[in-house]
Amino acid sequence: MQQNTPAVWATHTHPQDQRRAASHAPKRRGDAPHSKGLRPKCGDILRRAVASTVLRCFARSALECGASPHRCLTTGQTADATRHATGFPRRGGAKDTPLCRGLAALIAAAWLSGCSPVDDHSGHDHAGHDHSGHDDDHAAEMCGEHGVPEAECGICQPEAVAQMKPGQSMKLRLPSPESAASAGITTAEPKIGPMADAIDCYAEIAFNQNRLARVSSPVGGIVREVIADLGAPVTEGQALARVWSASLAEAVAKAVLTHQTLEREQRLHAERITPRAELEKAEAEHRAACQPLRTLGFSEEEVAALGARPEEPVLLDIRAPFSGEVVERQAALGELVGSGQPLFTVADRSTIWAMLSIPEASLPRVRVGQAVELRLDTLPDKAFAGRLTWIAAEVDERTRMARARAEIPDPGRLLRARMYARARILVGTTESAVLLPETSLQRIAGRPIIFVPLDQDLFEARVVALGPRSGGMVQIVDGLKPGEPVVVSGSFAAKSQFLLSRLGAGCAHE
Numbered sequence: 001m002q003q004n005t006p007a008v009w010a011t012h013t014h015p016q017d018q019r020r021a022a023s024h025a026p027k028r029r030g031d032a033p034h035s036k037g038l039r040p041k042c043g044d045i046l047r048r049a050v051a052s053t054v055l056r057c058f059a060r061s062a063l064e065c066g067a068s069p070h071r072c073l074t075t076g077q078t079a080d081a082t083r084h085a086t087g088f089p090r091r092g093g094a095k096d097t098p099l100c101r102g103l104a105a106l107i108a109a110a111w112l113s114g115c116s117p118v119d120d121h122s123g124h125d126h127a128g129h130d131h132s133g134h135d136d137d138h139a140a141e142m143c144g145e146h147g148v149p150e151a152e153c154g155i156c157q158p159e160a161v162a163q164m165k166p167g168q169s170m171k172l173r174l175p176s177p178e179s180a181a182s183a184g185i186t187t188a189e190p191k192i193g194p195m196a197d198a199i200d201c202y203a204e205i206a207f208n209q210n211r212l213a214r215v216s217s218p219v220g221g222i223v224r225e226v227i228a229d230l231g232a233p234v235t236e237g238q239a240l241a242r243v244w245s246a247s248l249a250e251a252v253a254k255a256v257l258t259h260q261t262l263e264r265e266q267r268l269h270a271e272r273i274t275p276r277a278e279l280e281k282a283e284a285e286h287r288a289a290c291q292p293l294r295t296l297g298f299s300e301e302e303v304a305a306l307g308a309r310p311e312e313p314v315l316l317d318i319r320a321p322f323s324g325e326v327v328e329r330q331a332a333l334g335e336l337v338g339s340g341q342p343l344f345t346v347a348d349r350s351t352i353w354a355m356l357s358i359p360e361a362s363l364p365r366v367r368v369g370q371a372v373e374l375r376l377d378t379l380p381d382k383a384f385a386g387r388l389t390w391i392a393a394e395v396d397e398r399t400r401m402a403r404a405r406a407e408i409p410d411p412g413r414l415l416r417a418r419m420y421a422r423a424r425i426l427v428g429t430t431e432s433a434v435l436l437p438e439t440s441l442q443r444i445a446g447r448p449i450i451f452v453p454l455d456q457d458l459f460e461a462r463v464v465a466l467g468p469r470s471g472g473m474v475q476i477v478d479g480l481k482p483g484e485p486v487v488v489s490g491s492f493a494a495k496s497q498f499l500l501s502r503l504g505a506g507c508a509h510e
Helices: 006-011 015-024 042-065 079-086 098-113 158-163 246-270 276-295 300-308 360-365 491-498
Strands: 038-040 117-119 169-173 186-188 191-207 212-216 221-226 239-244 315-319 324-329 342-347 351-359 371-376 379-395 401-409 420-437 442-444 447-453 458-463 465-470 473-478 486-489
Touching (some): 191 360, 191 465, 191 473, 212 315, 221 246, 351 360, 351 379, 360 401, 420 465, 442 491, 447 491, 458 491
Antiparallel strands (some): 038 117, 191 420, 221 239, 239 315, 324 342, 351 401, 379 401, 420 473, 447 458, 465 473
16 A cells, blocks of 8 residues: 655655765755754754755655656655655656756755754753864864964964064973073062153263363464363363463563563652652553463463563463363464464363253253163173253254254263263152063063963963163063062073964974
């Protein structure tokens, strides 16, 4: 007896059609609807239903062709018998073709391939689940050589540091737990303390122009004696050279003559021989004759002494205006010099000027009177402190820098003009700053890096943001928390291991 089972048509395909459908259908993992922990999406259920309907419709069309007595794989009935059982009429003129059967299988396979499993494991323990045959989307690919996730292996891909932001890191695996001790790697927690907020800029040392004198001859003449030499310390009023001048000798002779005339008029007036007017005239002439000599530094006594020795040449002493050091000398013995010609340069080096170049962006934070700290590469262990005394009213059109001046005491005379230095203008202070020694910092791909220990042989190469530096310490403004241990010595050895792949080492599978 024939059984009326319409559900059979979904599988009523020729064995050859089944093989074609199997060869065209894509292999997808997790398609089994009853796999443990997997359930199909609503869209997947709809695709399966449509695919089943399409298969049934094309199976009916194949039966209507009636060209060959295919049997049902489930009931064993012929096509005609199945049509009779299901009540499907035979459509005349239709032919059974391989295209009909193949198209049905292909469409069904295409729809079924869109079905995808949904992982419903959230909140459940994965232990004991059988995931063999497909990849776990939640498992990171591991670096077999270094035992860390491949995406975090710094030895395999050190170039990734260039794209990292402060706080991001890569893993560093040492060859063994004993490697850190062998390389002299030690760790310590960062210090918490005050750190001055400063603006860093470059400076050039110059003489204090308020304590710099270019000493010249006030009269034209001949240099008869050079007393001070280059580098000689001098005191205020000390003679540096002596110059003979014909005009000076004439002025002295005139002064001596008027002095003698004044003395005679004083005697005659005392004896009431000459009137008062003659005495006053003699006094005026003497004052006029002595005034040029006073300007040149001669006193009344010196003029009188020169008058008493008319056979001696009159020499003018070129004197130092203040205590300091002879930093330039142009005077030469026997040289004919003109009035106003420089002979020496004397500088007081107890204070110097530092001419700073301040970036345009930092100018709003700079004020006259702020403290300035000066350091030189030639004196690495010495810091010089001073004050900002002047800021230029304009910015250089090419460098976009503004000139500024700081006055720096230098009692030891260690600083010299035209030296280059690094200046720090102190604009504020951070009381609780995270501080590390500068030896703990390394640079990789231009980024400042510290190494944070995670295990005996596992470290984290972390990018940090730096703040001001002072006294061998540097402030970490981002990327490190207080209390986190950091490699403070041996960081260069850790950097060398991190860059090992650049020497040809790396993951074993690469």
